[in-house]
Amino acid sequence: MGDSQYSSLTTFSPSGKLVQIEHALTAVGSGQTSLGIKAANGVVIATEKITGIYTICGVRPFGVSLLIAGYDDNGPQLYQDVYLHNFRTTDIVGYFFSFSWKASAMGKNVSNAKTFLEKRYTEDMELDDAIHTAILTLKEGYEGQISSNNIEIGIIRADHEFKVLSPAEIKDFLEEVE
Template sequence: MEGGENDYGFSLTTFSPSGKLVQIEYALNAISAGSTSVGIKAKDGIVLAVEKSLPPMYISESIQKINHLCDSVGMVSSGMGPDARVLVKKGRKEGQKYWLEYQEDINCSMMTRKLAYLMQEYTQKGGVRPFGVSVLVAGFDGKVPRLYQVDPSGSFWTWKATALGKNMTSVKTFLEKRYHDDIELEDAIHTAILALKEGFEGEMNEHNIEIGICTKENGFKVLTPSEIRDYLDIAN
């Protein structure tokens, strides 16, 4: 008698009758319950923004969801925080190796491939499980801004604007209405804030969201709480 989908959930490398790796489905479920992340590619840069859903007793600065991978590439994730930290460590190591060999920053496409290869490897090795996280990677290929998404399967692709996490459906709908090809970085920052407000619980402030920006001139930068507060004041 043929087993159901759940009978294949314990084996990482056994496909179910419908052709799925059930462990990957579990990972995607973890991502859909994670914090909402937004990425927007503008003419002159890229914006990453994320909601920080923290219990009242947490110090918000102790949890960082947007991270540098090197001076010119940054990453945000939705899903399981510890898994994201493994990818941040991997990305930073690859960035340092590239710099030591070529004396320049690794480009966004190559960094994305390094992360995707690691994530794909964890879908076929014994003793491990897939990463319970999807990531958005922001940077440049030469003078061209890039925004990539990498999923637990190791699949990756580029976006003009997208969202991950629990409110991604409504946020993507919002971005489809607001986005245009001539959008500039400042407008993209305001659009990212408004997108996060779709389904945001409670009052948004500089402590419960993070914003990162990437430009060709200045590389990747995570905005300070005071800089975020200034943008929120304008948005309100």
Template sequence: MGPDSRVLVRKSRKQAEQYQRLYKEPIPVIQLVRETAAVMQEFTQSGGVRPFGVSLLVAGFDDKGPLNYIRYVAHLGFVDPSGSYFSWKASAMGKNVSNAKTFLEKRDTDDMELDDAVHTAILTLKEGVLTPAEVEDYLQEVK
């Protein structure tokens, strides 16, 4: 699964770079999700190649807010191996996904600040996905 994710990340980076060169602005997050999903969907229907064996959570922010108001908005896109994609406010995947999603749904608010969102993400990981030692290791790596 590692090689599949690396191929998709490389293709997505290339797509973002091409968009940047052509339009002189960063690619909107949802467009990047849609383009990545198209690549994944193509591999499910092509002969001689196997479908990708990974799901992706693509997070980012851009100034393409709802109703085209100019403001920075965070986006989270989920792409499954079939090429279907969805936009979420909060999501999870992998081990204990149902527990993590329930945990996130209980704590999600529309006026959540960035620090609160990061804290909620760490609490979600502690709740059932990672051990406290693994969370501490991760926090030391990102500092």
């Protein structure tokens, strides 16, 4: 029997798997490479720019993974959230997971990105170092040339200011890592 007969989020296959959850997690894992790095004085979020519009199928659960950066009384914070929902039924059925990270990645190049982050991350790195590490991590598995036109970088500082770097600012950082 194929996996297609297990369309409910709460129906187990004979092998004990929640097949629809696995499909949603696989879909999340095939998205654009994105990463977050917690620095001593802020958080960096970096991603490949999304190019295109994608159709969502109601037959499979919809999976969303988010990197959430913030700054509170305990300093910079980075969370990765995963939300899975089945739009095939009118039931409000969903699963939500949230994890705190020092550095994390998601998307199609997740294993290479996480390995690279594990090697490069230090708890005392400053925002500029975290931006350099983010760029190098994106370069690690990117097909083609990284440029200020095909990546986006956002930062949050201790003053709680969130800023998306301009293409000119990203270009300056790219020149520094080359």
